[in-house]
Amino acid sequence: MKKLNLKSMKKQTREQLFTYTVIIVVYIVVQLLIAAGSMSSLMQGLLVPMCTYSIVAIGLNLCVGYLGELSIGHAGFMCVGAFTGALCTKLLEGTITNKVLLLICALLVGTVVAALFGFLIGIPVLRLKGDYLAIVTLAFGEIIKNIINVLYIAKDTDGFHFAITNGNAIKLSDEGMWLINGAKGISRIPHLSSFTAGIILILVSLFVVYNLVNSRSGRAIMAIRDNRIAAESVGINITKFKLMAFTISAAIAGAGGVLYAHNLSTVTATPANFGYNMSIMILVFVVLGGMGNFRGSIIAAALLTLLPEVLRELKDYRMLIYAIVLIAMMLFNWAPKCIEWRQKIVTRLKKNTGKGAA
Amino acid sequence: MKKFMSVLLATAMVATCLAGCGQKSEGASQAAGTEAAGASTDGAVFKIGSIGPTTGDAAIYGQAVMNAAQIAVDEINAAGGINGYQVAFKYEDDQADAEKSVNAYNSLKDWGMQILMGSVTTTACIAVTDKTAEDGMFQLTPSASSTDVIINDNVFQACFTDPNQGTASAQYIADNGLATKVAVIYDSSSVYSSGIEATFVEEAQAKGLEVVAEESFTADSKTDFSTQLQKAQSAGAELVFLPIYYTEASIILTQANGMGYAPTFFGVDGIDGILGVENFDTSLAEGVVLLTPFAADAADEATQSFVAKYKEAYGETPNQFAADAYDAIYVIKAAAEKAGATPDMSVSDLGAALTAVMPEISVDGLTGVGMTWKATGEVSKAPKAVVIKDGAYVAM
Structure with missing residues (x-):
């Protein structure tokens, strides 16, 4: 067996291992902090949302950073994942008592259905050149939200009842249970999400995207992004690889949605949580973290989820400060002058440490 | 190496952030502790x-x-x-x-x-x-x-509770003979509004009121209600029930006035506040009936x-x-x-x-x-x- 040697490893592998290690270290540190009782309830409550948004950002980064297609409907896939996952849990709650198993079932269902929707949307749209995906996904996000708001599904001894727009049409017997109650969404979802589940999901999605990106398919996807005509000329099936990347991206967003739904006891499709603004928010995570940089997406998602809550002390001014901090962070990360300046500082630091060592 | 450095810095940032919060909470719990300890004395x-x-x-x-x-x-x-x-x-x-x-x-x-x-x-x-x-x-x-x-x-x-408001409204309309043909305009994307609407319609039918139009809108389309109003008008509704908040209600009243449609408008507690809407001609709200537990000009001392x-x-x-x-x-x-x-x-x-x-x-x-x-x-x-x-x- 070949000895594991960090130096002789490929740069990519080393980078990946580093990311996994950092996440696991953060996980252990957080667990220790919780065990020591030195972490506030607010922070503990934020752990799962941070994981949720990191996962969705990883999914979107695959689409934006590697496929080079803009999607502004990822909240829609999250919504699909959240509702189907929660629906699955509500139905299986009676038969499966093991919480872990229940969450895994919900995750599978949510992910698969979100992937299916991604696939269906991708079939017509990804054949086209240009920004059509952005427009169609935008529409998709809004449509899903509105459909769920008029959808009524209930279950009682007579079986399932469905209604559209008019919930009054359903007359339930006493043991009946609402599954989706129009605008009220799904309520009384068991609390299954945990920080551990979130971290495992992040690791799994990272594993999936890293392996995809560094595989033959991944290189094909990037070739399409960089030059479609050249890619076509060497015989790459454009639609197939685009569909592959987009479907996986949607699936990961769906998994994030499942985690979201099981962290709250109720899930409703409102503009605030699954609307256009949320899609843009996820895009902001990706852009701030760097296109094609999954690690950056996680850090950006975690920081930006944390920021408005940490700024709570500022009351109503916090969203204003939040916006300013966001602009400052964008400039610091991506303005050419800033990058130059950061490099200067880094080289100076290196020189100094070099001198110190000598 | 540059990338490593940036990642390192970023993780350090997150770590300090987390640690900072941890410390803050510690401080808070300590403060709470001293307060609690001081409870017995002062x-x-x-x-x-x-x-x-x-x-x-x-x-x-x-x-x-x-x-x-x-x-x-x-x-x-x-x-x-x-x-x-x-x-x-x-x-x-x-x-x-x-x-x-x-x-x-x-x-x-x-x-x-x-x-x-x-x-x-x-x-x-x-x-x-x-x-x-x-x-x-x-x-x-x-x-x-x-x-x-x-x-x-x-x-x-x-x-x-929402069902209570819907039932009470329907009962009130039926018992006082305000109308026999009613229309409802509600926000289907709001839990509050759709909750009241559902029980209102149920009770209205039980009380023999005829619900001639059930028109909905969503949070995404709450600026134009002319379609809903036209449907209510052509169905001959004498009373329009509005289980919605006052912002949308003020638009509905303005648009109904523009169309020359003047039924009785009946609202619930969400309509309260309509007289304070900016740029809204409050004379349009004349004759609006609402079911609310509170009226700001009540005469009692409290x-x-x-x-x-x-x-x-x-x-x-x-x-x-x-x-x-x-x-x-x-x-x-x-x-x-x-x-x-x-x-x-x-x-x-x-x-x-x-x-x-x-x-x-x-x-x-x-x-x-x-x-x-x-x-x-x-x-x-x-x-x-x-x-x-x-x-x-x-x-x-």
């Missing part, structure tokens, strides 16, 4: 927290609750507090979002909250009830009116004193959300006094004690005289119907 305080939107679309409701609760707390403190203990009050913003509401709840817990008066909006409240049930904290919501809110034993409502204080402090007339919040604080006071609660009780003990006495107390407040509670968490108080005449509410 009077501890009851810490009442509240959650609601002070930013975003529903900000007006959250602000009303925050202001009114503050007035009530100040009054109680001036009068000697609850069981001789002063009350500390803290309010957190949730933007009417379930996830942010849970964050706000956790943030208040770090502050040392013992009793929760919130959340203001229904969806957010449902998410929070799950957390209070876990912690055994007593929760009284001023205005989250869905029946899903009170599933857990520790949660009580100061406002009517209401007048509250309205005067509110106007002086915040420069506007309080709405029904404010009145419910004001009452809610006094309900907490009444329950705490009945249970003989003290601030040194643990959160869950306090919660259990208050939950146990809630069905026994009776409170006279701004929104009802002799309000009582069922063990399920539902309040029983009589709705009042008022009509808008000459720019003011007049009891019917």
Whole structure:
């Protein structure tokens, strides 16, 4: 067996291992902090949302950073994942008592259905050149939200009842249970999400995207992004690889949605949580973290989820400060002058440490 | 190497951020600890927290609750507090979002909250009830009116439940013979609105009213209602029931006037506040009937004193959300006094004690005289119907 040697490893592998290690270290540190009782309830409550948004950002980064297609409907896939996952849990709650198993079932269902929707949307749209995906996904996000708001599904001894727009049409017997109650969404979802589940999901999605990106398919996807005509000329099936990347991206967003739904006891499709603004928010995570940089997406998602809550002390001014901090962070990360300046500082630091060592 | 460096810096940043928060909470818990320790000597305080939107679309409701609760707390403190203990009050913003509401709840817990008066909006409240049930904290919501809110034993409502409002409205219309053909325009994306609509239609049919049009809109399309109004008009509706908030209602009234359609408009507590809408011709609201537990120009002394204080402090007339919040604080006071609660009780003990006495107390407040509670968490108080005449509410 070949000895594991960090130096002789490929740069990519080393980078990946580093990311996994950092996440696991953060996980252990957080667990220790919780065990020591030195972490506030607010922070503990934020752990799962941070994981949720990191996962969705990883999914979107695959689409934006590697496929080079803009999607502004990822909240829609999250919504699909959240509702189907929660629906699955509500139905299986009676038969499966093991919480872990229940969450895994919900995750599978949510992910698969979100992937299916991604696939269906991708079939017509990804054949086209240009920004059509952005427009169609935008529409998709809004449509899903509105459909769920008029959808009524209930279950009682007579079986399932469905209604559209008019919930009054359903007359339930006493043991009946609402599954989706129009605008009220799904309520009384068991609390299954945990920080551990979130971290495992992040690791799994990272594993999936890293392996995809560094595989033959991944290189094909990037070739399409960089030059479609050249890619076509060497015989790459454009639609197939685009569909592959987009479907996986949607699936990961769906998994994030499942985690979201099981962290709250109720899930409703409102503009605030699954609307256009949320899609843009996820895009902001990706852009701030760097296109094609999954690690950056996680850090950006975690920081930006944390920021408005940490700024709570500022009351109503916090969203204003939040916006300013966001602009400052964008400039610091991506303005050419800033990058130059950061490099200067880094080289100076290196020189100094070099001198110190000598 | 450059990338490694940047990642390292970033992780360091996250770590310091996390550590910073950890330390802060430590500091907070220490502070709470010293306060608790000082309790035996120089009077501890009851810490009442509240959650609601002070930013975003529903900000007006959250602000009303925050202001009114503050007035009530100040009054109680001036009068000697609850069981001789002063009350500390803290309010957190949730933007009417379930996830942010849970964050706000956790943030208040770090502050040392013992009793929760919130959340203001229904969806957010449902998410929070799950957390209070876990912690055994007593929760009284001023205005989250869905029946899903009170599933857990520790949660009580100061406002009517949605089904109650729908049923009461239909009964009122039928019993007073206001109309026989009614139309409903409601927000299908709002839990509040669709909840009332469902029970209204059910009760209306039972009472022999003819529901000729059930028209909906969503939060995304709430600026033009001409289609809905035209349908109601062509169906010959004599009365249009509006189980919605006043912002949309003011647009509906303006557009109906533009079309020359003048049925009776009948609203519920969400319409309260319509006279304060900016750039709205209040003469259009003449003749609007609404079912609300609170009217700002009621003649009783309690209401007048509250309205005067509110106007002086915040420069506007309080709405029904404010009145419910004001009452809610006094309900907490009444329950705490009945249970003989003290601030040194643990959160869950306090919660259990208050939950146990809630069905026994009776409170006279701004929104009802002799309000009582069922063990399920539902309040029983009589709705009042008022009509808008000459720019003011007049009891019917």
